[in-house]
Amino acid sequence: MNRDATAFFVNILVPLVTGAVYFIMAAEIKRVTKIRKLMFGEIGYNKAFTAFLLFGFYFVTRPLQNVLGPHPWPMVINSVRQFFLMAVIAPSILVGILHWVPSEKGTPKSTAVAAYAGGFLMAMIFILVNSMAIDGSKILAEFGGWKIYDAKWFTSGSVSSSDFALPKARLIVIHLITQLVTPVGYFLLAAAYVRHRRYNYPMSSVYNLIPKKWKYLEAGLLIFAISMITAGFAAFFGQYYTYLWVIYFAASAVAGVIELISVKIPPREAPADLQN
Incomplete structure (x- = not known):
């Protein structure tokens, strides 16, 4: 596969397929909400539906980052997409899971407020770093007269100069930390909460397949978070920044399928009253 075809596959095709999985x-x-909302709570299912619908839009809009034109379009689209991922989607999934996997006393409203407030703060810091670090774009591929662009960091300064290297390093660290908080941290927190509830689930319960549902849910969250960590660090410290994000896109599709399996597993064996 040549360079142009690879760029099209990674930046256009894979995100579109991943978005379709989430739709x-x-x-x-x-x-299934119509059938099981009485058991798991309408709030939890509605938040999960909204989060995965937004995830679909998040992935299918990824090609816009590349096809609308040169700088500042790649930066603008990236900032908008990441804002929704960090400030809306990740908190929605975390809060939805806290409702879907309820504790004995319920989920405090303050928890939801804190989740969305933290996501909003990290997203705004991310956008600020983007605006400071991204000052150009590069052509990834060209098909006839159609060009695929991507954002480029620090084009106006020499990364080897002593007065520029330290600010660059700081911006990269801040950029990574914001994403480690949300969505990665939120998903890891959600996975840890699901695991805790799964291990403490009463085995005598009539809903004997709930632990299995939660096991798939936990696995999907972990795959998504770990893939983003892996792709992010590989991209920042490797040689092929744009192309390494295929790790994240492909793993997100796998995580989506696993989450779908979790949703479709019935809460108990042979649930005649809960047939889909």
């Missing part, structure tokens, strides 16, 4: 998942969540 299908959102539709399935909407369908």
